[in-house]
Each structure stands twice: as structure tokens, then as C-alpha cells.
Amino acid sequence: MSKKPSIVRFLPILYWGPRYNKDTFAEDSTAAIVVAIILIPQSLAYALLAGMPAETGLYASIFGLTIYALFGSSNTLSVAPVAILSLMTAVAIDKLSLGSETEYIAAAVTLAFTSGVVLVLFGFLRLGFIANFLSHPVISAFITASAIIIGLSQVRHFLGVEAGGTNAIELSTSLLSSVSNTNFVTLILGISTILLIILSKRGLRKVLISLGFKPRIAIVFSKSGPLLAAFVTSFLVYFLSLDQQGVQILGYVQAGLPTIHVPEFSSELVESLLGSALLISIIGFVESVSVAQSLAARRRESIELDQELIGLGAANLGASFGGGFPITGGFSRSVVNFEAGAVTPASGLITALLIMVVTVFFAPILYWLPKVCLAAIIVVAVYSLIDFSVLKRSWIYSKADFIAVFLTLILTLTVGVEVGIATGVGSSILIHLYKTSQPHVAVVGRVKETEHFRNINRHKVEIFEELLSIRIDESLYFANSRYLEEFIFNLVATRPKLKHVILMCTAVNKIDLSALESLEKIAETLHRANIKLHLSEVKGPIMDKLATTDFFKHLSGNNYLSHNQAVEDLRESEPLSSDPKVRL
């Protein structure tokens, strides 16, 4: 659709950069401040979720936002750590059972790098269509199950105990065995933090507006609940010395900017993480592109799928060069960015700059931040992702969809995220193939005194013992070609007087090579049983393709333009007897 030259498609900044001015800067800056307020605590929290040092979340945000601003095709997507990918990162690396923290960090960096390479490759090879195999309902079920696992994984921070696991069963068992060691100071602090965040989200805007603040300012502060909570809890810990009473704090956080370096990693590590990187790339891409697309369309802008792959891939490569972990466009952040008025990717650059300032100057005060505060931020964020309605919707609408949804949900919860999503994708594909492998095929007869042919099971029609008219209501391809063979051969076996079979091809849009060979086999087999095979109403494009083959040599019968013509012709060549079983 877009008529931009290809270099501008590849580097969208060349398009919006030269058009940049004071007004767009003012709009982008406002949005950038709001996003930074949300993203700073999120970056820390999702680093914790991914099992990484807090500062690496900030690094991942800085690099992700900056690089995406250069390559991405969406004006409002906010590319940084997100909950689900952080969980998937932790799960992928836990599987490797690494010994030291250094090795763990190296693996996360390698995962971001590999995922970046996969995305960029997919972009250049135009493989974005792979994301289509994740159906909406499967994604919904996967997100709900992942959100539950994430929530469960944070409970230990509320209890102030050690517990682990990568699925709901492991996590619950582990928590139950250590619940007796609960630290109640931590628990009270955690629950209070959740309440603070929820109340600030719901009430703050109303209160501020009623106090006479401008609506825009009010909105900004209403999004600042998590940041506010971080400040409040840090001060509480510091002044009440809560760390002495067992409240776990973040501790030393590396100040200053990350050093940029090409990550070192073994090919062995890449190999063992490749599967996880592939899943993370596809899930990240689907989530990101879905929000980018709806936001763009609301302003009648468009995004380019292949360029999005390159933008997200580059952002992940950037995150890995800065020592971070896999990232993608976050849903709620991007919506905030959009609604706060971001008009170009520069908004992301400004957010990155703000986070950089925080990283350089404010890292020391993060020392007192209690981990349970970050856990509370995570729990509030993922709670809104839990939505079981897809179970009911799919049950009502289609049992086949329900099976895929149910399997994804249950297996993600009980076995883990990777098995869950893989089963979801696999089962949707199998179910689809199963449904199309049994196409609707009808025996048809002529409605008396018309030229119309209708299903003999639904209409009173005229049929003959020597002639069988079959209408196929689907394109023919490998998964249904054997079904057609079986259908025809079984019909033939019950009709001793049969001399002619006519296939009515009005609804056949495609015939692949497998189906063509099936048709040849049917023609030849019927010929040996002294039955002629005819075709009628074959569409133009298919006729063109069949003409490149010797199919019509195999066909013992004719190819008719109209089905009625076929029946009339065969009737003239020999007498046909009406089937006595059918009453007109």
C-alpha cells in the first residue's frame, strides 16, 4: 500500500526525522514522561521476574526504546521488558540448570541476541506469516495461564520465603511447604502496596481533578501508582529499618550506563536456547504487532509486518548488546503512549533518555526498595491479563476451538509455558486440517423442470441408476483428496448399474498435485470398472492448470461447461432409468 522508497521503509526515521518540529516534540515529550513513570518500576519488576539483576531491566528498556525508534514502523509502540516474555526467559534459562549468576546473565543475554537474530531473519525472509498460526483464542488462553503462573511466582515475595517452580503445580507445592515461614511484616507491606496501587489507579485522577488539577496532569499522576508505591515503601523500609525485620530489599544496584559490547556466547548455548528463542520471538511479535496495528489503524496510519519484525529484532539485539534480556512492545504502555499523545517514535527516544538519567543518578536510592513492592507491581499488572471468558466463548461458538483453548490453558498451567503454547499451535493446525480433510461432498439430482441440481438428501430431485452427479464444496488438496477417493469408491460399490460419474466443480477453487493424482486414480479405477468419469463447471484458472498436464488423457469421459449439459448429453447417448427409490 505504502509508496515509500525501500530505504525509508527500512529506516523509518528517514521519513519522520526531517519533518520533526517543536509541536511534535512537545506532544512526544508529554507522552514520554508518562511512559517513563510507568516503565521505570516495570523495568525493575520484570528484571526480577526474569531472574535478572534490577539494572538490566533498565538497560533493556533504554536500548530497546532507542533502537526500535530507528527501525520500527509504529509511532506509538513502547518496546521494553514485558511480563510474559520475562517469565518465558526465566523458564528457558531455568531448564539449563546453570550454576552461577554470571552464567545465568550470559544465558539471558544470549537469549535476547538469538531472539533478535530470529526476528530480523524472519523480517528479511518475509516469514511474518508464521505468526498467523497462533490463533486468537489460543493466545488468550496462553496469556491467562501465563499470568496465573506469574502471579503464583510472586507469592513467595509476599510471604518472604524461598520457593520456586515453572508451572502452577510446582509453584503451589513449593509455596505450601514453606508457607509456615511467612514473614508477616513483608506480607502486610505487600498487601498495602497492592491496595495503594489499585487505589491510586482508581481514585487518584478523580481526587486530583476535584482538587483543581488540570485533567492532563491528573491522568499522569493516576498512572504513577507503581512509582509512588516504590518511593513510599523504600522510605518506610529505610526509616523503620524494616530490612532488620526480614523484609527483603533490592540491595546494591549498579549505577551508571551499561557498557555496550557484543555478547560472548557459546554455540552450544545458542543451540540449547534456540527453541525457546523461537517461541519468545513469535509470542513477542504477535503481542506487539497486534497492539501496534490497532493503534495505527485508529489514526488511519499503517504498519508494515516485515519491518516490525526487523524493528523488534534490532531492539532485542540492542538489548543483548546492553546486557539485557528479551523485550517486545507492551500492550498497556503502548496504549498509554498513544493516548498521552505520542505522534512519532521520538517519544520512545525521550523515554529512553529519561530512564538513562534515572539509571545514572538515582540507582543508589533503589538500594532500599523492598522486593515485595516489585512483586506487588507485577501482580497488579498481570491480574488484568487473566480472562477465562475465552473458555465459555469457544465452548458456545465451536467445540473444535474449545479443545485447542482448553489444551493450551491446562498444559501451560500444569506442564509449562513452552509445552502449553506449542500444544496450542499444534492442536489448532491439526484441528483445522481435520475439518478441511472431510469436505462437504453431496450427491445431487436435478430439480424437475429446471436446470438446477441440488443435494438428494435435502430436495426432491430426479436421479438415475446409471449416472451419479457429485458436487464437491471445497478446494481439493492433499488432506482431502483421499477422502474423495473413498467417498466415490464407496458410492460405486453400492450402485451395480452405474456407468457414469460426473463431478460438479462449481465450488472448487484449487486443485493441488496430490488431488490431481487422486482424480487420475479415480478416473483410471472407474475405467477398469467400466464407469466413465466426467467433469462439469470447472473454473477457468483450474482449467488453465490442468491444461499443462496430461490429465484429460486419463479422463475416460468429457469435460462439460454446464452440469445440465452433461446430464442431457449422456441421456442422449444411452437410455437412463430413473432411480425407483427416489420419489419426485
Add this chain to the structure above:
Amino acid sequence: MSKKPSIVRFLPILYWGPRYNKDTFAEDSTAAIVVAIILIPQSLAYALLAGMPAETGLYASIFGLTIYALFGSSNTLSVAPVAILSLMTAVAIDKLSLGSETEYIAAAVTLAFTSGVVLVLFGFLRLGFIANFLSHPVISAFITASAIIIGLSQVRHFLGVEAGGTNAIELSTSLLSSVSNTNFVTLILGISTILLIILSKRGLRKVLISLGFKPRIAIVFSKSGPLLAAFVTSFLVYFLSLDQQGVQILGYVQAGLPTIHVPEFSSELVESLLGSALLISIIGFVESVSVAQSLAARRRESIELDQELIGLGAANLGASFGGGFPITGGFSRSVVNFEAGAVTPASGLITALLIMVVTVFFAPILYWLPKVCLAAIIVVAVYSLIDFSVLKRSWIYSKADFIAVFLTLILTLTVGVEVGIATGVGSSILIHLYKTSQPHVAVVGRVKETEHFRNINRHKVEIFEELLSIRIDESLYFANSRYLEEFIFNLVATRPKLKHVILMCTAVNKIDLSALESLEKIAETLHRANIKLHLSEVKGPIMDKLATTDFFKHLSGNNYLSHNQAVEDLRESEPLSSDPKVRL
């Protein structure tokens, strides 16, 4: 189709057994003799190919034929060892790197058992449709590549050297490194055997008929080339003491009937062979059912796919109880059985009896049979399976089919049979999903002074700047629902005056939940951009399904019975301006 009661379906012998008489016995016996003549040397040869002791081939045939006669639904299928499955058996067990021959035999028996269980389960669960995922062209490519590997694997017997490998590269390398040790006596004997078999096949029938033999007798003897070759070479080895000159002989062959026992095996062994058993089951089923179906149809009989699964599964269970390896219905043998006049499965029982007699009384004379004779029998048999024409056919007919064929052929040859067939299946499914993930979607306009709407790129039609008519030429499901979103959003981005989008659903046969959610998202997103979404000409069954949901609440526009009505209605509600870019 069949009206038989279910017990008769499950045990077809209850149907044909009571109707059996002298005439059918005479016909079945003649066919049984011909098949036995072919099958005895084949059983020995394919046992060799599978890496098993010669007698186990005979056991597998006896049990396979007998059990299939009880459960199978085909009157003429000859279920016993076949070349491709024997190769796959050898490949599957070689992977396990077992130490002793006893372990090897136990693994082969376990493989037959597991494969039998898989087939029977598939039959009861009515999962026969899984075979549909093997497209005809992929199977052809797989058989050609496998036949080449089988041929190469037999070359060592002609050279009288040691060599091994499970793909063409390994086999060639191994053969090249040992070719200097060639035993020329063996080589000459081998080449002479091939010539003998070919000549007897081509010339014997003519010669016999011209000598005054009856045609039927002539046909039987013309099929006896391999058996003749076995006799001739055995006598040559015995009288000329060729074994002293390096010709390898079969050696001691266990005489007498096999003992029936439930195979003992470890669950670990079953687990490591499960993948191979699954592939062997599916390949075996597809090959077998394909020939059974065409033979049945030629006599206007029918076979039942699910019963065939049970029949083949039971035959494999039988083979494993008798100490054999995986078996299935062989193509050429079954055709011979059919053409020689077999009318009921009793023909298989009689063949089994004949082979039993041979096993009991003639095993000792097999001592002198040179291995190169069996290799020659295999080479002649698989040579006819090699057929590269599918490459050319698919190249001309469809490049997508060609890719799947090419990958199957190359990967089977260079990596191995299991990777080859798995890639073939995987790539055909991916290619199919890729093709349907980009359905034909056309912007349509009205042909002047008619009520017909046609593609604006192909016809001179009237379109409006405020209204977009889009016709979708495919059912909507998860793999193409995002494509539709992208298509519509991109169109909207280029049409600033747009107020209405109408989706014309004449060719939409199904809408799954994923596609439904995409339509809701499209409706909502367009609504936010002040564009109304309408539908037209939705088919009845889809309307019924949509009515179970709240879709029409999301729809900002209307649902019209006819597309023309939609355009007329919207035209009345507000003035539309003809698109100036389009000339009528």
C-alpha cells in the same frame, strides 16, 4: 455405505466364511500358489534388509497373512514384509546402537508390536485421517529416495564386502572405501542373478506360451524368477563350493514353526522406538490402503479405512508374537493376488499354509543360498519403485508442491528416511497453511447499470471515495484472519474520506473463533476511526453461528442480504462521491 452389522465389520471372516465353497477355494488356491512363489524369496530377502535372521521373514509372512485374513477388509491385500518398511526397521534399530543380535531381534519384535498397537488404536479412535497428511507427491518422492537407499545398501552384497550406513552419503562413502576388496566371484554371481530374474520376467511367459503351455501356467512361471534364481544359485554354490571362494551364504536357518509368545520388552525400548513406530505405521497404512482401495474399486467392492487400520495392526501384533518385524500390504504382490483370481481373504490363509510347509520342510536347503541372490531379488524389486517424474510434474504443475517433493527427496537421501518423511509432511502442511493464509481478497465495484460487483483491477466498475466494498474469496480461520486485518487497515490508511466498509461474504463457508475475534477487532478499530463496518450476503449456517454470539453488538454497521442493497442504502443515507481515479 455398508449396511453390515458391526461385529461383521470387525471380523469380516464372519461375512465371507459361511459363504465359502469349492469354486471360491479353487480360485483362491491358484492365486495363493502364485503369491507364495513370489513371497518366499521376498520374505528371506526383506528379513536380510531389515537386518534380521532369514527365518523371521517367513514367520512375519505366516502370521501377517493369517491374522489379516481374519480382520482385514480387503479381499486381495497380501500383508507381509515389504522393502520400505524393512529399511525403516533397520534404520530405526540402528539408531539405538545395540550390542548383540539378540537385542537387535528383540527391538525389531518390539517395533512390530508397538506399530501394531498404534495401528489398532488409530482404528478404534477413527484416526485414519492422519494418513491424509501424507500427500501423493511427497510419498512418491519418499519411495524413490528410499528405493535408492535400499539399492545402495545391497551393493555390499554384490561386492562381497562389509559396508554400512543409513543414507545415500554414508552408504556411498562406506562402499567407496571398501570397493578394492571386491570379491569377483560374488559380483559375477550377483549380476548373473539380476539378469536371470529380469529375463525370466520378460521372456519366460512368451517362451512358455510358444512352447504350448497354458497361459495361466505361463503367468505363474513368469513370476517365479526370484524363486528360480534362489534354486539355481544355491545349487551352483553347493556344487562349485563357491562359499570356499568368498561367496557369502545364508548359513543355518532355523527349521520348524515359530513359537508364539507375547514379546518381552522394556518400556524404555518402546519409548525410544515410538517415533519410528508411528512413522512406520503411517507409511505402511498409506501404502497398503492405497493398493487395497484401487483393487477393491476395480471389482466394485469397498474397503473400510478404520477396519483396515485394525486389520494391519492385528497383523503386526501377530508378526511380533511370531518373532517377526513390521509388515504391511505389498503393492506388486497384492496386484498379482488380484489378477491371479483371489476372491476372498482365504487366499492369504492358503499362502500362509504353503509358506509354513516350506519353513518346516525346506529350511535346511536354504543353507546354501548365497546372500547376493537375495540382494539381487531386492535390487530388481526396488528398481521399479524409482521414479523421478514427480519432480518434473510438480515443477510444471505447482512450485509449492515441488518444494515439498524436493525437500523430501533430498533429505531422505542425504539425512535419512525418518527426517525425510517428517520434512515432507511438515513442509506440505506449512505450504498449505501459507497458501490459505493469504486468501484472495478483492476490492469490488459495481458494473454500471447492473447489480453485479466485480474486482476493480479487472473490470470497469463504479466505486466511491466514502465506501469500500471488499469481497473475501475464502473461508475465514485463524491462519488468514490477521491477513484480513492487515489488508483492511492498509486500505483504510490510504483513503482519507472513507466512512463505510462492506465485507461481501458470498464465498465465506466458515468463520472460526479466531476470525470472529478479528472481525470484532476490525469493527471496533474502524469505529474508533469513524468508519462503519457492514456485512453483506452472509451464508445461512454462518448467520446461525454468529447469532449465538454478541458479534452484531460490536458491528457498528448493518448486515445486508444483498451487496447491492447495502450500497443503495448507504447511498440514500448520505451523498457518495464517485472516485475520480476510476474511469467507467
